[in-house]
Amino acid sequence: MLQCIIKLTLFLFNLFYFLFCFVYFAVHASPHERRLYEDLLRDYNVLERPVENHSHPVTVHLKVSLQQLIDVDEKNQIVHVNAWLDYLWNDYKLRWDPNEYGNISDVRFPAGKIWKPDVLLYNSVDPNFDSTYPTNMIVYSNGDISWVPPGIFKISCKIEIKWFPFDEQRCFFKFGSWTYSGFYLDLQPAKGGFDTSEYLSNGEWALPMTTVARSEKFYDCCPKEPYPDLTFYLHMRRRTLYYGFNLIMPCLLTTMMSLLGFTLPPEAGEKITLQITVLLSICFFLSILSEMSPPTSEAVPLLGLFFSSCMLIVTASTVFTVYVLNLHYRTPETHEMGKTARTLLLYWLPWMLRMERPGIILSWETLPSLLPCSRPKNQSQSLIRNVKDNETGSRASLEIDHRVHQLLYGNGDCGRRKNLLLQRGATIDNESSKVDSNREHQALLLTLQRIARELRVFFF
Numbered sequence: 001m002l003q004c005i006i007k008l009t010l011f012l013f014n015l016f017y018f019l020f021c022f023v024y025f026a027v028h029a030s031p032h033e034r035r036l037y038e039d040l041l042r043d044y045n046v047l048e049r050p051v052e053n054h055s056h057p058v059t060v061h062l063k064v065s066l067q068q069l070i071d072v073d074e075k076n077q078i079v080h081v082n083a084w085l086d087y088l089w090n091d092y093k094l095r096w097d098p099n100e101y102g103n104i105s106d107v108r109f110p111a112g113k114i115w116k117p118d119v120l121l122y123n124s125v126d127p128n129f130d131s132t133y134p135t136n137m138i139v140y141s142n143g144d145i146s147w148v149p150p151g152i153f154k155i156s157c158k159i160e161i162k163w164f165p166f167d168e169q170r171c172f173f174k175f176g177s178w179t180y181s182g183f184y185l186d187l188q189p190a191k192g193g194f195d196t197s198e199y200l201s202n203g204e205w206a207l208p209m210t211t212v213a214r215s216e217k218f219y220d221c222c223p224k225e226p227y228p229d230l231t232f233y234l235h236m237r238r239r240t241l242y243y244g245f246n247l248i249m250p251c252l253l254t255t256m257m258s259l260l261g262f263t264l265p266p267e268a269g270e271k272i273t274l275q276i277t278v279l280l281s282i283c284f285f286l287s288i289l290s291e292m293s294p295p296t297s298e299a300v301p302l303l304g305l306f307f308s309s310c311m312l313i314v315t316a317s318t319v320f321t322v323y324v325l326n327l328h329y330r331t332p333e334t335h336e337m338g339k340t341a342r343t344l345l346l347y348w349l350p351w352m353l354r355m356e357r358p359g360i361i362l363s364w365e366t367l368p369s370l371l372p373c374s375r376p377k378n379q380s381q382s383l384i385r386n387v388k389d390n391e392t393g394s395r396a397s398l399e400i401d402h403r404v405h406q407l408l409y410g411n412g413d414c415g416r417r418k419n420l421l422l423q424r425g426a427t428i429d430n431e432s433s434k435v436d437s438n439r440e441h442q443a444l445l446l447t448l449q450r451i452a453r454e455l456r457v458f459f460f
Helices: 002-028 030-041 241-262 271-292 302-328 339-352 383-387 395-409 415-422 426-437 439-459
Strands: 058-073 078-090 106-109 119-121 137-140 144-147 150-156 168-177 185-195 205-217 227-238
Touching: 030 106, 058 168, 058 205, 058 227, 078 168, 150 168, 168 185, 185 205, 185 227, 241 271, 241 302, 271 302
Parallel strands: 058 185
Antiparallel strands: 058 078, 078 144, 078 150, 106 137, 119 168, 137 144, 168 227, 205 227
């Protein structure tokens, strides 16, 4: 029971002491602050510039503290940034002696109670234009005023896409007074003008450098009055790891797959399907790039040139595949080798590749005599054509017909060239005479072989 009384007594004592301190400071401290506000705002005009001499400008120092790079909209060329603006200027009417006001060294004023500079972001694309939050201003006893309004800024920035995704962009914040010229308001960069100590790193963009510059501009409306402005530059470098793994590498591997189409046999039936699939994949990557890039005709992205080159390679591969399939499925029943193709492929190309044909010497001297000549139009193409029945022959029979045709009419009416060939030497003359004397025998032998083959198929 005694312990409960002691605890209750201590609780009542602490409560009484707390109420006493609260009432004491409320009675003695509030009058000092209230009196300070009344004295500072007495005869104070919000529209009046805080200068003792009207001919002197108000010096305003500005610092930008970058917090976060939210987004870079390449398509609309807009950059979203979270930043704090730090203004500092001096108002001679807002000075006091702290000893006279209970050692109060600073007070807070709402944004509309005292004068503030009309500094705005020139290149803002925000619908409200001024996107800062109206925070309180801190006034110190020496007249210095600190105002730090935060905001989400949307600035216009020209995006150079020529070297995408290995590009670097240079965007800027341009601040200046909207109505005061340099004769009335002098805008200067504060110490550490562009602060990135609290910057939250972005996954797509790196900030290798930030700078600030001051300039003055004379407008057409006021050619004799300079308007100072501060430009805070953002040097941004794109991180290429994401684009390398999600765009460049897949496109490169897809393009290399088109080479596999040449290794597939024509009978597989998937050669042309593979090429078309690869071509559609490249078109898909190119469409993704077009959605990310701004619609401009000033430059073509480097990645777009890469995709276009891959598309050109795959298109050429598709065309060659179609041509190879066309050649593969050609038969003697549907096509006949032309004279030009025969000359290039069977005579000139073997000679350039140093290839030899059985019984024929390919050289610069003998090559003209071996070229195909005109054939008699009234003669049948081969001996087999005259004795061939109406049934469809096999491919082997057609090959025999072609060999017989070459044996019978290989040189045609090229007697003059043959005579020139016979004069080249005894070796060539003997070989040519042997070919002429045995031509009919070989043709007859080939015909008999074909007849025997057909009879064997018929009976067995």
